[in-house]
Amino acid sequence: MATAGKVIKCKAAIIWEAGKTPSVEEVEVAPPRSGEIRVKIVATGICRTDDHVLKGFFPNISYPVIAGHEGAGIVESVGPGVTCVKPGDKVIPLCLPQCGECDCCLSPKTNYCLKNHFQGSFQNWMPDKTNRFTCRGKQVYHFLWTSTFSEYTVLPEASIVKISDEAPLDKVCLFGCAFPTGYGAAINTAKVEPGSTCAIFGLGGIGLSVVIGCKTAGASRIIGVDINKSKFAKAKELGATECIAPQDFKKPINEVLMEMTGLGVDYAFEAIGRIDTEATALSSCHAGHGVCVLIGEPPAGSQLSITPIQLISGRKLTGCLVGGWKLKDALPKLVSDYMNKKFNTDTLITHVLPFEKIGEGFELLQTGKSIRCVLLF
Structure with a gap:
């Protein structure tokens, strides 16, 4: 794509400090580095965990931060060494990574990955301890290596999976967290x-x-x-x-x-x-x-x-x-089952809003008026 290798300016919702409503801002998203993928997010749900970030429930979160972990999008570009996806692929970011190399990933007994956010410092940075977001000249932190409250986001290979080219992204974004x-x-x-x-x-x-x-x-x-x-x-x-x-x-x-x-x-x-x-x-x-x-x-x-x-x-x-699933292995099949009408998750989506109305989406969640609100870019 024409944007490959370049900084992309786009809109994102930034939580500048705990307790403050997300502010939609223009951010700069740097190109992916080795082993990383930059994704154009098409749709993202608002999960209670995102509300926990907003309210400051997690002590290891650094602010300002771009939350969001229940999204679906299209690969814009990939960094050196990436083989799991290519530009144009439809993908779901994974809030629980699957590195495929750690003791847990190699065990059939668990879906826990030792590179997840429970280990050591919270995933406010990319694996190399740097970040890809800036706004107003300030660094903005990542969340769970997903940060789907940004029109473009950067993820490591462990935190992304390719899904069917036929999948409706405005529906299967829920497969990033809630449904599985x-x-x-x-x-x-x-x-x-x-x-x-x-x-x-x-x-x-x-x-x-x-x-x-x-x-x-x-x-x-x-x-x-x-x-x-x-x-x-x-x-x-x-x-x-x-x-x-x-x-x-x-x-x-x-x-x-x-x-x-x-x-x-x-x-x-x-x-x-x-x-x-x-x-x-x-x-x-x-x-x-x-x-x-x-x-x-x-x-x-x-x-x-x-x-x-x-x-x-x-x-x-x-x-x-996350339902006990090894997500890289499980999500493509779950999405396929959805498309084959094994179950209907569409009914979980009670509200659809343009991304700019993210504040309204959080209000719907907090007041119990929505099951899942999906934001569209």
Whole structure:
């Protein structure tokens, strides 16, 4: 392309400091270096994790920063040595890298990659500890090596995957985070069995994707739990058999679920990121064999307190990172399954806005009026 090797000026949403609404600015995006790819982002979703960045929940984030990790786009140019993609390819940035070389990537037991943002310093820079964004003469930091809140972004090879040329980017951007995270929590992590009973705490984009996963796995009873009743219709459309709101009961919701199911649910999923809800989800599980999967990400430093007998009796508590998928391997197939109508994720998108209205998109998320808002460049 004509822009290859040159600095590109484009629009991006910058969070200048924690607590401040993103500001749409003109930024300069440097060309990719060795092992890097520059991508023109076409569409990006707004995820709760991005809201956590906005609110300063993560102590290792440096500001100003360009957030965003749920996008899809087209390769503009590649740096020396890149072989996994070429200019013109449709791609999805990966919020969880897959380097293919570390101990975890070489193991079939985990999708964790030792180059991810939990290891050492947060991914505010590219792997070589430099950055590719500047605005008003100041450096602007990266987020998760994705930064999809920029019309152009630069990623390392470990954080990108090629998808079908026929994929609709304004739809499959959700495959960057929300859908595989929730769907995989049911399919990969919990391994939901046919005829089982499930409870999903939190019916946002990830929680509803759990619903899709539980239905696909053949669960006979899928109970959605949320304080926002406006989400119930969507949950039932996707497969929930019933929905309940904690404020409608005078007793703890875990006791309500126990009464509804007898000994508790077979599988409980926490897709909010609240310590109290995580404890409640565990207490809702079948006393002898229930499995509780933690998906939501609480503020940094949070501590979960449990009673050992809850686990000794047979319950299991586990976590789930991006649905347990090795994303480079899994996403092309998941996108193909979507295009073959194995599942319908389009219904998760409740709002579509031009990128310049990103502030409105965050407001829709914060007030619970949207499931997923997709921004278009």
